[in-house]
Amino acid sequence: MNISKRINKIPPYLFFEISKKIKKAQSEGRDIVDFGIGDPDIPTPNFIVDALIDEAKNPVNHQYPESDGMPELREAIANWYKKRFDVNLDPSSEVISLIGAKEGVGHAAFAFLDPGDIALVPDPHYPVYSRGTWFAGAECHFMPLIEKNNFLPDLAAIPDNVIRKSKVMWINYPNNPTGAIADDKFYNEVIEFGIKNNIIILHDAAYSEITFDGYRAPSIMEFPKAKDISIEFHSLSKAYNMTGWRVGSVVGNTELISALTTIKSNLDSGLPQAIQHMAISALNSDNSVVSENIEIYKTRRDRLISALELFGLEVNAPKAGLYLWIKVPSGHTSSSFTEYLLENLDIVVTPGNGFGDSGEGYIRLSLTTPDSDIEKAIERLESVNLNI
Ligand SMILES: Cc1ncc(COP(=O)(O)O)c(C=O)c1O
Incomplete structure (x- = not known):
């Protein structure tokens, strides 16, 4: 059997590979905090789900x-x-x-x-x-x-x-x-x-x-x-x-x-x-759902940035979006620092080079992680200082 050349040309989808790693770590009984994919943890608002329920009944x-x-x-x-x-x-x-x-x-x-x-x-x-x-x-x-x-x-x-x-x-x-x-x-x-x-x-x-x-x-x-x-x-x-x-x-x-x-x-x-x-x-709808989400992400952004700075990283606060884009410490590559966080702190981030060569030297953290997990990660980050 031969599949098309275009399939062979494509590297595996980044987040597919990351979720395989997460599943493996979890199967070893590790409590992983996942800052990988940008997938809001907050549920779809009820009034939006209600529209589906009503309309699903209409032939x-x-x-x-x-x-x-x-x-x-x-x-x-x-x-x-x-x-x-x-x-x-x-x-x-x-x-x-x-x-x-x-x-x-x-x-x-x-x-x-x-x-x-x-x-x-x-x-x-x-x-x-x-x-x-x-x-x-x-x-x-x-x-x-x-x-x-x-x-x-x-x-x-x-x-x-x-x-x-x-x-x-x-x-x-x-x-x-x-x-x-x-x-x-x-x-x-x-x-x-x-x-x-x-x-x-x-x-x-x-x-x-x-x-x-x-x-x-x-x-x-x-x-x-x-x-x-x-x-x-x-x-x-x-x-x-x-x-x-x-x-x-x-x-x-x-x-x-x-x-x-x-x-x-x-x-x-x-x-x-x-x-x-x-x-x-x-x-x-009025914009209230979006405004509530923004408040949640802003609090997470600020909490995480404080902890990451204490940990020894330099972080710029983004004015928009769901991600922190952070330079890895000297001596590390995107991959080695991603590995370091996973192996030492059970924290999953996305290596910047997964988004292209110019992303080398960075990691990406998504703000769509539940607050309780963010607090867990902050505790773990606060237990280590990269500069010591
Ligand atoms: C830049 C960008 N565009 C598009 C999408 C896809 O959005 P959708 O969920 O609507 O397919 C994403 C999802 O992460 C994204 O990061």
């Missing part, structure tokens, strides 16, 4: 859904964009729903890339940008995100011969894994770059709702000419604790949305309608 929702989402959901997404970003979208041509942002991000490669094309991909990055590109037979040109540049890609450093072959650029702010945010100047420059070089800008805004200390994350659609060249991916996973229900959206340029819909309608049948009703109730 209308027992049949195939449309791949691009019910008109009511597309309208709820457009209304949410208006309320949240003051952006106008036509729900019939500029908005579709996704089976989680991950599905749209993966399928985007098939809509926009041909074999031999280049995708400009940040390094480090959410792994689906590169995996989708490779599955589509295209190549990645990695744009390093380094601290000196505030974890923004240096557009001037992209060689001309690469630009000529590039069809898309992925950007993602608030950023996973670095926790960085982008300023208005960056968004304007990226849009200009895209228009000048005929490169589609794919903005992944999955973390736009989780922001701290008065920061408000923009939508790329707020910036002039964004709709000429870009689309924006969104997710209900993080803001509404809905990772298990798989709801996302993509909005923006009509032609790009239509191309992605062609891929989707041929490969998937969209979101179960009862789940679409959950999304409608979340998007139409």
